[in-house]
Amino acid sequence: MFRTKDRVPSAHEIKDLAAAGHKFTAEEVRDLTACEQAVSGLGNAIPDETTGPRRHGPAATAQSIYDAQQNYADLAEKLVGKPENEISRHDAKLLHSLEARASGGDVQPPKGSLSSQAQKIVDKRDD
Numbered sequence: 001m002f003r004t005k006d007r008v009p010s011a012h013e014i015k016d017l018a019a020a021g022h023k024f025t026a027e028e029v030r031d032l033t034a035c036e037q038a039v040s041g042l043g044n045a046i047p048d049e050t051t052g053p054r055r056h057g058p059a060a061t062a063q064s065i066y067d068a069q070q071n072y073a074d075l076a077e078k079l080v081g082k083p084e085n086e087i088s089r090h091d092a093k094l095l096h097s098l099e100a101r102a103s104g105g106d107v108q109p110p111k112g113s114l115s116s117q118a119q120k121i122v123d124k125r126d127d
Contacts, residue, residue, distance in 0.1 A: 008032070008039050011056060011061040014061045021103075028062065029063050036057060065104060068101035079114075091118060095115040095118050098115075
């Protein structure tokens with residue numbers, strides 16, 4: 001997806017992809033990092049604190065979203081197998097936070113999402 005050396009998508013474009021439901025892969029993050037380094041001229045630099053993905057740049061944004069998507073998927077898998085009476089308010093809040101971050105961080109999970117369902121379960125039980 002990011003195998004071009006002519007143009008690297010912006011961090012905003014990366015977030016838009018996530019908000020549209022794109023699930024990033026480790027390969028895409030690696031490709032984006034390599035492209036960003038090639039375009040910036042850092043591809044052959046000796047690694048130090050000034051090389052690698054720019055802070056808040058496209059590759060760092062993609063890595064952050066990829067990590068959030070993996071964390072969300074891991075927690076979702078655990079909660080789906082849990083009995084409803086064992087889902088805590090903390091579980092529901094954490095799931096909501098991870099779902100928002102997995103979508104680029106600028107979008108609240110929609111009604112009917114897994115995190116909203118978990119919150120409904122907790123609210124109904126605790127009322």
